Amino acid sequence: MFENFEYLNLINKKLSDYCKGENTLLQAMRYTLNLPGKRLRPILALEVCNALSGEFKNCLPFACAIEMVHTYSLIHDDLPGMDDDDMRRGKPTNHKVFGEGVAILAGDALLNLAFEIIAAKETVDLVGEKLAILAARALFKASGKDGMVLGQVIDLESEGKSISQDLLQCMHINKTAKLISAACELGGLAAGTDEENLQKIREYGLCIGLMFQIMDDILDATSDKETLGKNLSDNENGKATYVSVLGLRKAREKVKELTEKAIEAISYLGENGETLKKIAINLSDRVK
Amino acid sequence: MFENFEYLNLINKKLSDYCKGENTLLQAMRYTLNLPGKRLRPILALEVCNALSGEFKNCLPFACAIEMVHTYSLIHDDLPGMDDDDMRRGKPTNHKVFGEGVAILAGDALLNLAFEIIAAKETVDLVGEKLAILAARALFKASGKDGMVLGQVIDLESEGKSISQDLLQCMHINKTAKLISAACELGGLAAGTDEENLQKIREYGLCIGLMFQIMDDILDATSDKETLGKNLSDNENGKATYVSVLGLRKAREKVKELTEKAIEAISYLGENGETLKKIAINLSDRVK
Numbered sequence: 001m002f003e004n005f006e007y008l009n010l011i012n013k014k015l016s017d018y019c020k021g022e023n024t025l026l027q028a029m030r031y032t033l034n035l036p037g038k039r040l041r042p043i044l045a046l047e048v049c050n051a052l053s054g055e056f057k058n059c060l061p062f063a064c065a066i067e068m069v070h071t072y073s074l075i076h077d078d079l080p081g082m083d084d085d086d087m088r089r090g091k092p093t094n095h096k097v098f099g100e101g102v103a104i105l106a107g108d109a110l111l112n113l114a115f116e117i118i119a120a121k122e123t124v125d126l127v128g129e130k131l132a133i134l135a136a137r138a139l140f141k142a143s144g145k146d147g148m149v150l151g152q153v154i155d156l157e158s159e160g161k162s163i164s165q166d167l168l169q170c171m172h173i174n175k176t177a178k179l180i181s182a183a184c185e186l187g188g189l190a191a192g193t194d195e196e197n198l199q200k201i202r203e204y205g206l207c208i209g210l211m212f213q214i215m216d217d218i219l220d221a222t223s224d225k226e227t228l229g230k231n232l233s234d235n236e237n238g239k240a241t242y243v244s245v246l247g248l249r250k251a252r253e254k255v256k257e258l259t260e261k262a263i264e265a266i267s268y269l270g271e272n273g274e275t276l277k278k279i280a281i282n283l284s285d286r287v288k
Numbered sequence: 289m290f291e292n293f294e295y296l297n298l299i300n301k302k303l304s305d306y307c308k309g310e311n312t313l314l315q316a317m318r319y320t321l322n323l324p325g326k327r328l329r330p331i332l333a334l335e336v337c338n339a340l341s342g343e344f345k346n347c348l349p350f351a352c353a354i355e356m357v358h359t360y361s362l363i364h365d366d367l368p369g370m371d372d373d374d375m376r377r378g379k380p381t382n383h384k385v386f387g388e389g390v391a392i393l394a395g396d397a398l399l400n401l402a403f404e405i406i407a408a409k410e411t412v413d414l415v416g417e418k419l420a421i422l423a424a425r426a427l428f429k430a431s432g433k434d435g436m437v438l439g440q441v442i443d444l445e446s447e448g449k450s451i452s453q454d455l456l457q458c459m460h461i462n463k464t465a466k467l468i469s470a471a472c473e474l475g476g477l478a479a480g481t482d483e484e485n486l487q488k489i490r491e492y493g494l495c496i497g498l499m500f501q502i503m504d505d506i507l508d509a510t511s512d513k514e515t516l517g518k519n520l521s522d523n524e525n526g527k528a529t530y531v532s533v534l535g536l537r538k539a540r541e542k543v544k545e546l547t548e549k550a551i552e553a554i555s556y557l558g559e560n561g562e563t564l565k566k567i568a569i570n571l572s573d574r575v576k
Contacts, residue, residue, distance in 0.1 A: 019433075023438070023441070024441055024445060025433055025437060025438055025441040026433065029433065072396075076392055076393075076396060079369070079388075079392060080369070080388075081367070081368070081369070081383070081387075081388030081389050081391070081392055082388075082389045082392060095369070099369075099444075100367075100368075100369025100370075101369050101370045101444045102441060102444060103369070104364055104367060104369055104370060104392065105364075105437050105440050105441050105444075107396075108360075108364060108395075108396075108399065108432075108437050109432050109433040109437040109438075111396065111399055111400065112399065112428055112431055112432030112433065112437065113432055113433060115403045115424060115428040115432075116425075116428045116429060116432055118424075119421050119424035119425040119428060120425070121425070124421055129417035129418050129420075129421050130417050132417075132421060133407050133412055133417050133420060133421065136403060136406075136407035136424070137404075137407045137408070137409070140400055140403045140404045140407065141404060143400055144396075144397050144400030144401055144404055145307075145313055145314065145317065145397040145400070145401060149313060149393050149396050149397040149400065150311070150313055150397075152393050153311070153312055153313040153390060153393050156387075156389045156390060156393075157312060
């Protein structure tokens with residue numbers, strides 16, 4: 001989707017390097033980390049850094065830390081006590097392969113590893129202490145009790161219930177958009193951007209993050225359900241979606257509106273922002 | 289056990305402050321965080337800091353971050369996919385009260401919060417960027433794939449198996465002793481101690497950490513089993529313990545040896561080390 005295979009290969013190599021070793025825990029961590037994926041968050045971080053003329057090597061550890069956080073959340077989301085999913089990206093989920101106990105711990109260790117990467121001597125020698133602290137602050141504010149984990153709790157609590165558009169938006173901003181926005185912010189930080197421009201980068205990330213989630217809902221609702229004649233408002237887990245709450249037409253309008261807002265936020269970058277503009281358009285126009 | 293009620297009250301207040309708010313997630317986080325406990329790890333951090341003439345206020349955020357890590361590990365340890373415990377410190381476990389999904393997420397959020405605390409502006413304004421990074425590095429090295437989580441995986445894998453004394457020691461050093469040692473190290477860091485003395489503080493922590501775990505095994509094996517005539521080698525979960533592997537007499541010898549080694553490590557502190565010496569003796573002499 002983003003066509004930057006150079007970045008993708010370098011990310012994948014570095015992710016594996018961080019989890020080298022042969023014990024069960026490391027195998028379980030690598031299993032989900034190495035599932036084929038878009039690497040949306042680390043690529044966004046690196047593309048933002050590049051658009052702002054930052055150095056790739058300064059952003060790579062941040063990009064990997066973000067992917068560790070994202071991957072841990074997938075492992076825990078799939079657990080029987082959460083979404084109880086057997087398959088992820090065409091492969092058995094972590095707990096199906098390693099058992100529930102090891103899967104919980106592999107998730108814990110990946111989140112922990114995100115901290116280790118940011119505080120590592122290797123990282124701090126590259127980016128300096130001040131920047132490492134700012135990156136940690138931005139990332140973990142987005143991923144914890146005021147961000148992703150809060151969104152996951154709202155998600156659990158809304159199961160089988162009818163919820164308002166406001167609560168749905170709050171859930172997705174926390175569960176998905178804040179981490180994507182943090183990925184962009186860390187790219188900006190790695191490039192040494194000032195607060196005024198960081199604010200625009202965060203806005204871009206928040207818009208494409210929310211749009212990404214609405215597109216997920218649209219694709220879920222339309223992919224095989226139209227052909228199977230199922231109700232568009234049905235979600236597999238009985239969860240509220242943008243399609244069930246807003247309807248398909250309005251959900252698509254919202255995608256368009258957020259894409260325009262994302263592009264507007266980075267318009268100040270001019271030609272340097274072309275790749276980020278393309279990513280926004282591709283995300284709004286994707287198929288599963 | 290440590291008789292420092294002033295520290296205990298200040299720790300408890302600060303821990304609650306970090307998790308203020310009324311949503312389900314914060315309630316679940318506070319529920320286990322507020323269970324009555326010894327607060328061994330944060331008290332150790334503060335007592336080490338005090339013994340090294342450091343300032344209490346610089347160490348308090350670190351002490352709280354350590355307790356967040358310890359508490360998350362308790363919540364996840366109790367889950368059905370791990371030890372499947374219904375009770376913790378005389379109260380129903382987190383997942384019994386809030387459900388498994390919220391319990392997993394409350395644990396995740398507590399681990400995340402540990403890093404938020406260390407990277408917080410409030411903390412960094414107190415201790416400086418360099419020290420915050422060193423503290424994060426020491427804590428999360430001890431709690432992740434090379435420490436606590438690794439120990440938990442070894443623990444899961446050894447269930448129902450006969451294991452060697454070496455593997456048992458490796459398990460407990462990783463699962464318990466490294467985090468206790470990190471607590472001591474963070475106290476030393478908060479006091480601005482140099483590397484040579486930090487090494488002695490780490491050694492003290494590692495010895496009392498391992499001794500603490502062996503005492504747990506001894507107390508588990510002797511508390512009600514002697515009176516009930518059960519086999520001393522039986523552990524409730526079929527897990528290997530120091531008593532089942534070494535026998536009671538040798539386990540007690542090991543406790544004595546580790547206590548002496550801990551006291552020796554901090555003997556250079558002279559009178560300033562009296563409280564740390566007392567803590568080691570009290571831990572080696574405790575009843576449940």
